[in-house]
Amino acid sequence: MTMKVLSVASEAAGLVKTGGLADVAGALPAALAAQGVELTTFVPGYPAVLAKLGKAKTLHTWDALLGTPARLLAGKLGDHPLLVLDATALFAREGGPYADASGRDWDDNWRRFAAFARAAADIAGGAVKGRSFDLVHAHDWQAGLVPAYLRFAPFPGGRDVPSVITIHNMAFQGYYPADIFPQLGLTPEAWTVDGVEAYGGVGFLKAGMQLADAITTVSPTYAGEIRSAQFGMGLEGVVLARSPRVHGILNGIDTAEWNPANDPHLAAGFTAGKLAARRKNKRAVEQAFGLDRSDGPLFVVISRMTWQKGMDVLAGVLDHLVGIGGRLALLGAGDAAIEQQFLAAAARHPGRIGVRIGYDEPAAHGLQGGGDAILIPSRFEPCGLTQLYGLAYACVPVVSRTGGLADTVIDANPAALAAGVATGIQMNAVSHDALTMAVSRAVDLYAQGPVWKRLQTNAMKADFSWGASGAAYAALYRQLIEEQA
Ligand code: ADP
Ligand code: GLC
Numbered sequence: 371m372t373m374k375v376l377s378v379a380s381e382a383a384g385l386v387k388t389g390g391l392a393d394v395a396g397a398l399p400a401a402l403a404a405q406g407v408e409l410t411t412f413v414p415g416y417p418a419v420l421a422k423l424g425k426a427k428t429l430h431t432w433d434a435l436l437g438t439p440a441r442l443l444a445g446k447l448g449d450h451p452l453l454v455l456d457a458t459a460l461f462a463r464e465g466g467p468y469a470d471a472s473g474r475d476w477d478d479n480w481r482r483f484a485a486f487a488r489a490a491a492d493i494a495g496g497a498v499k500g501r502s503f504d505l506v507h508a509h510d511w512q513a514g515l516v517p518a519y520l521r522f523a524p525f526p527g528g529r530d531v532p533s534v535i536t537i538h539n540m541a542f543q544g545y546y547p548a549d550i551f552p553q554l555g556l557t558p559e560a561w562t563v564d565g566v567e568a569y570g571g572v573g574f575l576k577a578g579m580q581l582a583d584a585i586t587t588v589s590p591t592y593a594g595e596i597r598s599a600q601f602g603m604g605l606e607g608v609v610l611a612r613s614p615r616v617h618g619i620l621n622g623i624d625t626a627e628w629n630p631a632n633d634p635h636l637a638a639g640f641t642a643g644k645l646a647a648r649r650k651n652k653r654a655v656e657q658a659f660g661l662d663r664s665d666g667p668l669f670v671v672i673s674r675m676t677w678q679k680g681m682d683v684l685a686g687v688l689d690h691l692v693g694i695g696g697r698l699a700l701l702g703a704g705d706a707a708i709e710q711q712f713l714a715a716a717a718r719h720p721g722r723i724g725v726r727i728g729y730d731e732p733a734a735h736g737l738q739g740g741g742d743a744i745l746i747p748s749r750f751e752p753c754g755l756t757q758l759y760g761l762a763y764a765c766v767p768v769v770s771r772t773g774g775l776a777d778t779v780i781d782a783n784p785a786a787l788a789a790g791v792a793t794g795i796q797m798n799a800v801s802h803d804a805l806t807m808a809v810s811r812a813v814d815l816y817a818q819g820p821v822w823k824r825l826q827t828n829a830m831k832a833d834f835s836w837g838a839s840g841a842a843y844a845a846l847y848r849q850l851i852e853e854q855a
Contacts, residue, residue, distance in 0.1 A: 373407045373847055376453075376503045378490040380483065380512035381467055382411055383627070384447060385419045387731075388467060389674060390621070390755045391510060391538045394588070397624035398507075398843070399450035401836035405844035410503070411447050412493065414486050415456035416467055423454055430498045436485040436555065442498065453501075455489050468512075480546045483512040483574065484554050491519035495528025504851050506533045507843075511544030514578035515554070515566070521581050522560040532850040535578035537587040539752050540596055540603050541678060544574030569604065579608045583850045586617045586843075588753035589774035593618030601750055619843060620777060621753040622836030623762060628735075630763045630830075635735035642830040645764060645823065651740030658736065659699040659724025667696050667816040669809070670741030670765065672734045672756050675704030675712070675727075680747035680770065680800040685711035687805050692722045694813050699741065700725045701733050738763035742822075743812050747800045751775045757794070758834045764826035767794040768812050770804075778834065782815060782825060793829040 381387055383396030399409040413419055426443040433439060440457035455461070460482045465471045468479060476482065490513065492498075494506045508516040517533045524530065548571050551561055560566050566577035579585050587593050593616055595601035596609050609616055631639050638650035655670070656663050669691065673679045685708065691698060700712055700723070709727050716725040726733065738744065744760040746769045753774030757767035761778070769775040775796070782792035795815070797808040816822050 373505065373844070373851065374503045375402070375407055375409045375505045375507055375847060376412055376490065376494050377409050377507045377509070378412045378487070378513040378516055379509040380414060380486070382413050382447060383624070385413060385422055386416055386467055390753065393624065393755050394538065394621050395509060396447065397622065397836060399447060400624070400626070401622060401840035402844060403450065404837070405840050407844050407847060408451070409507075410451040410453060410501070412453045412455070412490055414461050414467070414482070415443065415454045416461050417464070419454055420456065426454070429453070429501070430493075432489070432492075435489055436481055436553070438485065440485065440489065442489065442493070453493065455486055457485060460485055480544070480550050480572070480574075481553070483544065484515050487513055487515035488519055488555065490516045491523070492525045492528075494520065494531050495525025497525050497528065502529065503531055505531055505847050507847075508533060508535045508578055508582065510536070510538050511542055511575035511578070514544055514574035514576070516578065517581035518556060518560055518566050518577040522556045522565065530854070532583040532854045533581075534584045534586060534846065534850065535582040537575065537579070537585065537596070537752070540575075540601065540605060541750075543576065543603070543605065545569070546572045546574070548572065573605075576605055576608060579605060579612065583853070584615050584617065584846055585609070585612060586619050586846070588619065588621045589777045590618035590620065591776045592750075592752045592773040595750070595773060617842075617846060619839050619846075620774060620834075621755060621758070622839045623755065623758045623834050625835050628759050628762055630739055633735055633739065635732040636739040637736070640739070640764075642764070642827045645826055648740060648764065651736065652742075653740075654736055655699050655740035658733065659726065660721070661697050661699060661724045662721040664697065667813050668740070668742045669696055669698045669768075669812070670737040670744050671698065671700040671702060672737055672744070673702045673746070675702045675708040677705075678749055678751075680749050680805070681708045682711070683800050683802060683805055684745060684747055685715060686802050687809060688715040688719070688723060690806050691809050692719045694810060696809065696813055698723045699737060701728070701730060701737060703727050703729055738765045741765045742816060743768050743795075745809075746770070746775060747797070747805050747808075748772060748775060749800055754778070761793060761829040761832050761834065764830050766812070766822070766825050766829060768808050769794060769796055770800045771796045771798055778832075780828075782811070787821065790824065791828060792825055793832055794825065
């Protein structure tokens, strides 16, 4: 029998995206359809989402969803079912999904995402005629209260369904002062350390982790790392307490969106047997980023400009990178101070460093298809998708050995080179020296033509499509549904 799952996510590729969560939420429906699961995606109705939805059918209305009128719209995400929460007071505003145009988080984010979770719990409980679900899959803190509503304030007379929460990033926890608690519409019993209470406040992600039937995160290594204070960021105790219920399931990539043989954003498509065609893409990157034309090593970065991503450390090794013959094309946005460091480096090294501040999906594809190596010196990385796109596009990943980066890249150490299995370059915990050395290793390996080519072909052969991970999610869903029955 087809399992029916409601996937609750604050972004989904094709509708709205700020990072990898969108890629994953956008790819899950197809990944799970292949496993006999019908996944319905539920997202907030930000203006961009409503615009893409067009004229849509109203399935349900709320007079007062956390105090505000709202309605549920039906649509499609590709070929898969989509539900959208339209609530003017919560989502009809200019800016990003979580912050205004200047990057400041909305003051009422707790209400916006509590309402979203409340609505999800209603839908899962059977509030909408003709739409029933066997399980709810919540993503990140924005959907963290879903298991809390299911447990403490379920839809009256509704069905009791199991839930899974996936942690895409422990650094964002949705932590709010205790005085919002009475406004959430949960019963007083929810206010305990076994419920939504966290360090004296309300913890959205913590609540989800505490109350979901299973916790997953997006790589096996990160699932281990979050047991420590360094990576658990205050929630390691919850991870440890729920240890048998914690699973690491690696993200896959959506091969319909990311296929170098057939990518409309590339100047030239290519396969592992036709790597020479990449040169055209390299020329396109040089032109777009104002770089000198050269067959020397071209590094790329496609990233949020943040501390997590180690971008401050990278900014400090750029003179070295240029000094040993490298060039860099960087696309990213985030912390203004870090952006400034890169703009200053570009001014110091015209023709060698090109920087584009902003968000540009086609340009991201172009960089993967034309760059020689992608730099990802993250301090922590739950999974990371850009290294997976790099592997698929023969843009050799240069990464730190953490989280999903540790699980997906095989370092070109002598043993791996001798065995012919290396796919990239890893460094230990990110530091100026480690990154300097990693960049030097990349330049040295690049100079050894056939060795570099072998890295590229190995990378392209590595399979990070959704097959195995889709099966792992489906198996987990099945287990939880059977437990509940
Ligand atoms: P995170 O979600 O932590 O930002 P991931 O590597 O999982 O990291 O996912 C990042 C996603 O966002 C990838 O699809 C990447 O290509 C994309 N991305 C990041 N920055 C930009 C940018 N400036 N322009 C276009 N795409 C970007
Ligand atoms: C988060 C993480 C990233 C992960 C993505 C999708 O944004 O930072 O590592 O790939 O979620 O799971």
